[in-house]
Amino acid sequence: MRALLVVNPAATTTSARTRDVLIHALASEMKLEAVTTEYRGHARDLGRQAADSEDIELVVALGGDGTVNEVVNGLLHRGPDPEHLPRLAVVPGGSTNVFARALGLPNDAVEATGALLDALREKRERTVGLGxxxxxxxxxxxxxxSRWFTFNAGLGFDAGVVGRVEQHRERGRRSTHSLYLRQAIRQFLDEPHRRHGTITLERPGAAPVTDLVLSLICNTSPWTFLGNRPVYASPKASFDTGLxxxxxxxxxTASVARYATQLLTSSPERGPHGKHAVSLHDLTDFTLHSKAPLPLQMDGDHLGLRTSVTFTGVRRALRVIV
Structure with missing residues (x-):
């Protein structure tokens, strides 16, 4: 088997020595080409080259969710074709690793590499849906x-938090859960539309949902992790359904405290709920419009301001080693 390993050298939870060990372990089982990313978007370019090649059967992403997202967007640059595109494998190296953990992989890079090799020997894979x-x-x-996302996207409040965190990371701060929490508080205090939202949700065959302040789009569950604690914004979300x-x-202040508590105590059976909460399951197509430009994020990557975004849930988009 010929495989491409895409390595993010800035991955927060792996050292250069650990990455060398993982590369040698993978190379012992396959014909491996390892490439270290050198710029933002490089992983996407490598994924595109792998999709266009005739002999690469597997692409392994060693990094966090941002690296995985870039590789996926490269692999799917011509659209989904799971029977003919290289398969994807993930070795988690970021601070949260939502996609890998949602697939049931260990959060430790060494353990995940062992699980990956076992899965390849046993030919374990699944075809997942994407957004x-x-x-x-x-x-x-x-x-x-257009852009693919693997586990979540957001227009509005949460994307603003992501943007604030990215600004701090560009100044050399490490991505930690405490950093996210502090920036969420500051985003809330600075949020001009928290009482009268600007977002309208439109979908075929249903009345519009208006005046939303926050919109979280989930392709799987959990939505994210706080350390080892899974957080369920949309407990029914699945790689096997729509969005x-x-x-x-x-x-x-009162409603945020209530919904934050519900998120922290959420479970696979119950997520945030109440008269100001709207939960919709298994959507194939919908559009979010905003009266004012709002920040957009996908898989934890801030993408700037948008006023209208159309989302599509694509079932069976990519084969993944599990």
Missing amino acids: LAAGTPGTEDEAVP DILGLSRMS
């Missing part, structure tokens, strides 16, 4: 390129 976001036709965002969405129409 696709694009600028809405007929709007000022129409020309924005789920959690929307909040109010973010007063």
Whole structure:
């Protein structure tokens, strides 16, 4: 088997020595080419080259969720074709690793490498659904390129938090859960629309849902992790169905405290709920419009401001080693 290993040297939880050990372990089982990323978007370019090659059967992403997202967007640059595209494998190296953990993989890079090798020997894989976001036709965002996401996206509040964290990381701060918590508090205090949301959700065959302050789009569950604690925004979300969405129409101090508590105590059976919460399951197509430009994030990557984004849940988009 010929495989491409995409290595993010800035992965927060793996050292150069650990990465060397993992490369040798993988190379002992396959014909492996290891490439270290050198710029933002490099993993996407490598995934595209692998998709266009005739002999690469497997692409392994060694890094965090951002690295995985880039590789996936490269692999699917011509669209989903799971029977002919290289399979994807993930060795978690980031601070949270939501996609890998949602697949049931160990969060430790060494253990995950062992699990990956076992899965390859036993030919264990699954075909997962993914989310696709694009600028809405007929709007000022129409020309924005489409982009795949593996586990979640968000328009509004949570994307603003992601943007704040990225600013701190660019100044040399490590990505930690405490950093996210502090930036979430600051985003809440600075949020101008927390009492009167600007987001409208439109979907075929249903009345619009208006005045949302927050919109979380989930392709799987959990939504994220706090250390070893899974957090379930949309407990029914699955790689085997369409997309789920959690929307909040109010973010007063009291309601935020209530929904934050519900998130922290959420379970596979129950997520946030209440009169200001909207939960929708297994959506194939829907659009989020905003009266004012809002930040957009996908898989924890801040993508700038948008006023209209159309989301599609694509079942059976990519084969993944599990």
